[in-house]
Amino acid sequence: MTKVDELIIKFDRQINQERKSLNLNKEECPSYWHKLVFLKTLNLDLDDWRNIRKNDYYIVRDSLKGIEKTKFILYRVSDYLRSLE
Secondary structure (H helix, E strand, C coil): CCCCHHHHHHHHHHHHHHHHHHCHHHHHHHHHHHHHHHHCCCCCCCHHHHCCCCCCCCHHHHHHCCCHHHHHHHHHHHHHHHHHH
């Protein structure tokens, strides 16, 4: 088992724990969104992150809280990856 596999298992455990303790569905769990960002960004390097964080990235990100902040990061990463295709 690789380190990535181990981290995915930890994310899944955390998601299940949040679902049970907070009585949430999966999409409401912060760890679910963190897992998605983690999986999308596994192969990104520093230059990729510089491109993702251009323009108003920090202004918008800093104005958000909780899951909305993580969703925004996922959106920017996904948008960047689409631009590479």
